[in-house]
Amino acid sequence: MAAMDLSRRDFARVAGGGLFVFFHAEAARAQEPAQIPGRVAVPSDFNAFLRIGEDGRVQCFVGKVELGQGAMTSLAEVLAEELDVAYDAVDVVMGDTDLCPYDMGTFGSMTTPLLVPVVRRAGAEARAVLLAMAAERLGAPADRLRVKNGVVTDPARTNSAVSYAALVEGKRIERHLANIPVKPVTQFQVIGHSPRRKDALEKVTGKARYAGDQLPAGLLHARVLRPPAHGAKRLSVDTAEAEKVKGARVVHEGDLVAVLHERPDLADAALAKVKAEFDAVPAQPDEKTIFEHLLKTAPEPRVVAQGGDLAQGEKASASVIEGTYLHGYGAHAPMETHTATAVMENGKVTVWVSTQAPFSVKNQVVRGAGFAPEQVRIIARYVGGGFGGKTGADQAVDAARLAKITGSPVQVVWSRADEFHHDPFRPAAVLKIRSGMTAEGAITLWDAKIVGSGEREAKPFYAIPHQRTVSAGGWQGGNPPGMHPFNVGPWRAPSVNSNTFGRESHIDVMAARGGFDPLEFRLKNLTDERMKRVLQAAAERFAWQPAKAPGGRGVGMACGIYANSYNATMAEVAVGKDGRVRVKRVVIALDVGVVLNPEGLRQQAEGCVMMGLGYALSEEVRFQGGKVLNRNFDEYELPRFSSLPAIDIVLVDNPRTNALGGGEPPIIAMGAALANAIFDATGKRLVELPMTPAHVKAALG
Amino acid sequence: MERAVSFRLNGKAVRVTTDDERMLLWVLRSDLGLTGTKFGCGEGLCGACTVVVGGAAVRSCSTPLKDVAGKTVLTIEGLGGARLHAIQQAFLDHNAFQCGYCTPGMILTAYALLEKTPHPTREQIIAAMDDNLCRCGTHVRIVGAIEQAAGAGKAGA
Ligand code: FES
Ligand code: FES
Numbered sequence A: 001m002a003a004m005d006l007s008r009r010d011f012a013r014v015a016g017g018g019l020f021v022f023f024h025a026e027a028a029r030a031q032e033p034a035q036i037p038g039r040v041a042v043p044s045d046f047n048a049f050l051r052i053g054e055d056g057r058v059q060c061f062v063g064k065v066e067l068g069q070g071a072m073t074s075l076a077e078v079l080a081e082e083l084d085v086a087y088d089a090v091d092v093v094m095g096d097t098d099l100c101p102y103d104m105g106t107f108g109s110m111t112t113p114l115l116v117p118v119v120r121r122a123g124a125e126a127r128a129v130l131l132a133m134a135a136e137r138l139g140a141p142a143d144r145l146r147v148k149n150g151v152v153t154d155p156a157r158t159n160s161a162v163s164y165a166a167l168v169e170g171k172r173i174e175r176h177l178a179n180i181p182v183k184p185v186t187q188f189q190v191i192g193h194s195p196r197r198k199d200a201l202e203k204v205t206g207k208a209r210y211a212g213d214q215l216p217a218g219l220l221h222a223r224v225l226r227p228p229a230h231g232a233k234r235l236s237v238d239t240a241e242a243e244k245v246k247g248a249r250v251v252h253e254g255d256l257v258a259v260l261h262e263r264p265d266l267a268d269a270a271l272a273k274v275k276a277e278f279d280a281v282p283a284q285p286d287e288k289t290i291f292e293h294l295l296k297t298a299p300e301p302r303v304v305a306q307g308g309d310l311a312q313g314e315k316a317s318a319s320v321i322e323g324t325y326l327h328g329y330g331a332h333a334p335m336e337t338h339t340a341t342a343v344m345e346n347g348k349v350t351v352w353v354s355t356q357a358p359f360s361v362k363n364q365v366v367r368g369a370g371f372a373p374e375q376v377r378i379i380a381r382y383v384g385g386g387f388g389g390k391t392g393a394d395q396a397v398d399a400a401r402l403a404k405i406t407g408s409p410v411q412v413v414w415s416r417a418d419e420f421h422h423d424p425f426r427p428a429a430v431l432k433i434r435s436g437m438t439a440e441g442a443i444t445l446w447d448a449k450i451v452g453s454g455e456r457e458a459k460p461f462y463a464i465p466h467q468r469t470v471s472a473g474g475w476q477g478g479n480p481p482g483m484h485p486f487n488v489g490p491w492r493a494p495s496v497n498s499n500t501f502g503r504e505s506h507i508d509v510m511a512a513r514g515g516f517d518p519l520e521f522r523l524k525n526l527t528d529e530r531m532k533r534v535l536q537a538a539a540e541r542f543a544w545q546p547a548k549a550p551g552g553r554g555v556g557m558a559c560g561i562y563a564n565s566y567n568a569t570m571a572e573v574a575v576g577k578d579g580r581v582r583v584k585r586v587v588i589a590l591d592v593g594v595v596l597n598p599e600g601l602r603q604q605a606e607g608c609v610m611m612g613l614g615y616a617l618s619e620e621v622r623f624q625g626g627k628v629l630n631r632n633f634d635e636y637e638l639p640r641f642s643s644l645p646a647i648d649i650v651l652v653d654n655p656r657t658n659a660l661g662g663g664e665p666p667i668i669a670m671g672a673a674l675a676n677a678i679f680d681a682t683g684k685r686l687v688e689l690p691m692t693p694a695h696v697k698a699a700l701g
Numbered sequence B: 001m002e003r004a005v006s007f008r009l010n011g012k013a014v015r016v017t018t019d020d021e022r023m024l025l026w027v028l029r030s031d032l033g034l035t036g037t038k039f040g041c042g043e044g045l046c047g048a049c050t051v052v053v054g055g056a057a058v059r060s061c062s063t064p065l066k067d068v069a070g071k072t073v074l075t076i077e078g079l080g081g082a083r084l085h086a087i088q089q090a091f092l093d094h095n096a097f098q099c100g101y102c103t104p105g106m107i108l109t110a111y112a113l114l115e116k117t118p119h120p121t122r123e124q125i126i127a128a129m130d131d132n133l134c135r136c137g138t139h140v141r142i143v144g145a146i147e148q149a150a151g152a153g154k155a156g157a
Helices: A005-012 A026-030 A071-083 A111-138 A164-168 A200-205 A264-271 A290-297 A310-316 A358-369 A394-406 A416-421 A496-514 A518-524 A529-542 A598-618 A670-682 A693-700 B024-031 B086-093 B103-116 B122-129 B139-151
Strands: A018-023 A048-052 A058-062 A090-094 A146-148 A151-153 A161-163 A172-176 A220-224 A234-238 A249-253 A256-261 A275-278 A302-307 A319-327 A339-345 A348-353 A376-379 A410-413 A429-437 A443-451 A466-472 A555-562 A565-575 A581-591 A646-651 B002-009 B012-019 B050-053 B056-059 B072-074
Touching (some): A018 A111, A048 A164, A071 A090, A071 A111, A111 A161, A151 A164, A161 A164, A200 B086, A200 B103, A220 A264, A256 A264, A290 A429, A310 A429, A310 A443, A319 A496, A339 A394, A348 A394, A358 A376, A358 A394, A394 A410, A429 A496, A443 A496, A496 A518, A529 A555, A529 A565, A529 A581, A529 A646, A565 A670, A581 A670, A598 A670, A598 B139, B056 B103, B086 B103, B086 B139, B103 B122, B103 B139, B122 B139
Parallel strands (some): A220 A410, A443 A466
Antiparallel strands (some): A018 A048, A048 A058, A151 A161, A234 A275, A249 A256, A319 A429, A429 A443, B050 B056
C-alpha cells in the first residue's frame, strides 16, 4: 500500500477487523478553494474510506460536513445501493479530522458530483471483494450469487446463505479502489427514492449536538474583546471592573483579551465591564457610496471571455443599450453563530467547531494557537448552517488558545452582533453591461464589466457573436487593501447571484426595448439545449403567457448556470404602494443531471427560494466608518413564514449528465426573476439589490 | 438576586439556586445541561430558544428565571417519550428541517399553537410561527408538518 503517512495514523483509530476500501475522490482536489486560511497539502493517496465491520455495519468516513444539506443521507443512500445492504445499516462519519481523511471543505456544490461517484465505486469494489469471498465459502461462481440486505445467497442451492458480517469476521482486509463498474441507473433500488434523512431523529428530538452543545466538566465560557470597527486598533484596556465579577477570570495575553466564566451569560456581563479605547479608523465608504468606491479601488480587470469583434458587433446592432446593476453586501446569518468548544487533554486539544472546513480550521488552530498538527483534532459533527460563511474559524483559535492558557475546557460563542460584524460578507458588486441587437431581436453585442462579485459564470451563455466580459476583484481574495471595508468571502453560489442579476435584468431590458416577450427573446438567442429545456419546463409549469413587459401582471423570469447545473426561475409578485413586494409564487425548473435524491433536492431548492427572497428583497447590510450597523435580526430582515410563496420545483430529467450538486444552483436567478417581475408589475426597473420597500417606493415615485 | 427557584421542568420538579434575574435559556443550557434549547440572537428576535411555559411559547433568552417560579416548563427534551410526539413525527415525515438548529424552537412554538388552537388555519399557523426564523428555508415543510400534526389529533406531551 502506497504513501499512507498521516492517514495511517488516523486509520489506526478505527478499531477492529473487517474489510476496508480506501479511495480518493481525485477530483475533490480540484475543488475551488474558498477563502480558506492556510491550506494543507493532501496528505496521502486516499481521502475517504469505507469499512464493512464484523457486525455487518457499513461505515464510511469522509471529511465533508453535514450542514443541513443532507450529505450524510446521500452518501449512505449510494452505499446501500452499491453494496446491497439496508440503508439503516450504513453509518456515515463526517467532519472529524482524526477519524476522517483529509478534505478541503464542504462548499461549491461539489459533494454530489465529486465525492458521490467515488463512494459508489468504493461500494461496488467492496461488494465485488465480498462476493469473491462468498463464492469461495459457498463453492459457487461469484456471478451466480445474489445479495440482499448484506446476505449473499446462491439461488441454485437452498439453504446457502452467508452474511457480509460472517465473511469478514476475524479478518482485516485492505483494498484500494480498483475499476469495478457501478450499478447502472436502471438497476437502482435505493437511489432516487429519498429515504428518511440520517439526521432526522436527532434533530427532531433536540439530541443533535452542535459545537456549543459540548459541555465538558469544568467548562469556561469565554468572551473575547473585539474592536468596535474593522481596522480599529486597541489603545488601552482596563479589566479591573470585570475582574470583580464573582467567578470571572480575565486573560490578557498580547492581542488577546478575554473574560471567562462558568456561566455564559455571566461571561457576557463581565465583558460588558471591560473598558477599552480604540483608535479612530480612517473614513470608510457606507452602503450608499460603496459602489463608486468599488469602481475607484478595483484592481485591473481580467478578461473572462471574449469572441468576435466588439466594433463589428456595434455596427451590426440596430440599437445599443447600456445598463448598470448594483448588488449590496450580503450576510450569511446562519441561525447558529460561530462557535467552538476546546478541551485540552495530555497536551492535545480537541475542538468542536461550527465549520464547513474542519481540515482548514485544524491548520488555523495549529498556527494560531501554537500546536503541532498531531496535537489538534477538529470535530464538526452538526453545524447550524454555513452557506459559505463558516470556512474560517477564528473562534476555534481563540477557544484553543484560552484552553491552553487556562488549562480548562473553553467555549467561545459569537453573539449575534459579532456574527454580523465579523461575517465574511458576499462582496458588493457593480455590473456594467453594454449590449446591442438587431431589429429582429438577435443579440449582436455584449460588453460587460463586472466589479466585485467575481468571475464565476460571468460569461453569457446566449449565442452572441461579438462579446467580451471582464472582471475585477471577487470573493476569493486578491482584492486591493481598502477595496472592501471588511472581509468578504463565498456566499451560497458565490459570484453567481450578482452576475445572474446583472445579466438577466439586462436581457429583460433588451426584450422590453425590442418589444419581445421575455421568454421568446431568450429562446431566440439561445442555442444551449439544456437551457432551452429548463426554460420551457418552467414556462409550462408556470403557465407563462407570452406578452411584452411591462404587462401589469407582475410576472418575471431569469435563468442561469451554476457548476454545470441549469436553472430557469419564474415568479409572480404583487407590489404595494408602500413599496412592499409580495411574492405569490415561484417556479424553478432545474437540470442537475441524474437526480440521486429528489426529496433532498427539493428541500435544497425550497431553501434557495426563501434565501433568494432575502437577498433580493430585504437583506441589506448597512455600514459606516468600518462598523457594521446591523446588529441583530430586527436590523437585518430575513424571510419569514409570512414571506412564503407557493413554491413549485420542476426536476428536469437528464440521465445523460452525472449527478450534480443541488444546494446552490436553485438560488441564482431569484434576484433577477423578482426584479423582472417588479418591472412587469410597475413599469419601474429596479437596478439595485436588495429591492427593499424603501428602494421600491422611491422607484415608484 | 441569588435565591432558590423551583419549577416543574419536563414533568419533574427542579430547584435551581442562582441569581433569579438570569435568563432561563442559560440556566437550561448551562446550569441544567439541557442543550436542545438553542441560542440564536439573545434578544427575542429569532425563536431558536423557544420553550413552553405554562402552555405558552416563550423566548427563554428573554425570560428571567424568576418568571418561571412555580410554573411548568417544557423543552424539546421533555416532548415525546418512547415514541415521538405527533409534532415531532410530523416534522420527521415532512423533512421539516435542514441544519436542524431552529427545529426545537419551531417544534415547541407549534406545540403551543396546537395546544391552544388544535385545528389552526394556514393563516393562523403562519401568524403563530412568523417570529421563528429559519435560515435554511424549511418554512413550507414546517407549515405542512403542523397541518399534518393538527390533522392527526390533539396535541399532548
Ligand atoms: S435566542 Fe431567544 S429569540 Fe433568539
Ligand atoms: S433548519 Fe437550519 S435554520 Fe432552520
